[in-house]
Amino acid sequence: MIDDEAEQLSRLLKATVSSVSPVGGGSICEARRAELGDGRTVFVKTRAGAPAGFFAAEAGGLHRLGTARNGVPVPKVLAHDDHHLVLEWVATGVPSVQAAERLGRSLAATHRHGADTFGSDSDGWIGSLELPGGPWPTWPELWAYGRIEPYLRAARKAGAVDRRTVADVERVITELPRLAGPAEPPALIHGDLWAGNVLWSVTGATYLIDPAVHGGHRETDLAMLALFGLPHLERVVAAYDEVWPLAPGWRERVALHQLHPVLVHAVLFGGSYGAQAGQLARAALRAA
Template identity: 80%
Template sequence: MLGTAVESLTPVGGGSICAAHRAVLGDGRTVFVKTRDGAPPGFFRTEAHGLERLAGARGGVPVPEVLAYDDRCLILEWVATGVPSAAAAERLGRALAATHRAGGDVFGCAGGDGWIGSLDLPGGPWTSWPDLWAYGRLEPYLRAARRSGAVDKRTVADVEKVIAELPRLAGPAEPVALVHGDLWAGNVLWTDRGAVLVDPAAHGGHRETDLAMLTLFGLPHLDRVLAAYDEAWPLAAGWRERAALHQLHPVLVHAVLFGGSYGAQAGQLARQALRAG
């Protein structure tokens, strides 16, 4: 696909779904190769298109260049990682605001469905963010978690209340934001030039979603990221209290994938979201 031979291939750390390798090519380039046995058609194309969409945001957070992809693999430029710093975190906050400002035409993805981890991610589009969150993010994963036994009856009832009351819980209306969609710390690579984002589930969404996910799983110098973001594009009043609403979807995803305590955490977040509203 790259018009040159692979001289060496070395496994590197990555997620639990795909295999990751560092490849040295015959022309001297070092690249990142991501593969998945039995990947569904379009799996890597969707990720590649998401990276390209994020790359098009003027002043936004950098992403690796997409070099090639097919149904078997995705090949990206190699990103040499470094140590996070407060200055890089502030740059990340400002650049993330620019990424979000790039916006979009619809809530969801006009191009069709995608994936979050190994799970299908409904693409929509939807006419509003509350509809996207209720019927494209919460309801499908609540249904799957219920089937698997990952959530109890109280959690089901509380998440269903959140779904029913989402227009009230969502806060002030926001324009469509171009969001990463799976922005936990593992998808933020720190380099000598600053932060680089990988593994997106990019779509037109709500900018508070990316910030809430960073808060959910933590990030070095997170306070600096959030302060710089709010300075670049001030957030609506009450955004911290609404974080539980935005964190509910990724925790439901984890409940479906991993079970354990994530089901109980989903119930706690649902109740926090209802109280905040």
């Protein structure tokens, strides 16, 4: 299997691939380290039965993030097809306060790059789930009907949420214009920015990977960084706020912005995520 993959990658890269070995990381895709005949090391993602356009969408998202002036770096896309995504290899290091502060400043620059609309011109994916593109005229409509409602419906079908949670999340959907806070223009956001999608490199730089890029609300990326505990998060947020101050009440809206990713987890993994979605919905309603 590995030998076959080396041959496939050699054809894709138009370069000799001398070895391919598995590396850790990822629950949706498999990760590989490939050594090329010219001495380079590259990172390869594969997914059995990946839907058409799956890796093209990820490559396009990385490209969009990479166009933001002074934004967070992303690994260079070297090649992709329906079965592979090949990226430059990023040697990982240890999170530091200095790197966290740089991340906060550069994330503000990425967001400030902006987007033409809320959502995107085409559908994409978050994990293995399809992600509606839009576009949407306002952020509350994007969040209500492009993010929360489809995954509440899927979680309900999967039996991952109880009736109380359904009712509370439906109330959030109805009241989203009131819950959303001050209106802001569409920001260029990563869209799936949990801590595992931040690479701390040995050079002291941070890189973003595995995006679900769209025009969204900048508070969404920051709320997701908090969801699973990014190291030095308080320094990230402080540095971000120095560059582009967050709107009043942003801390009270964290639960609202975390609701969609937790519903995604409820659909994918079940367990306690359904109950957590209910807790977040109630917190969002109380905060407003």
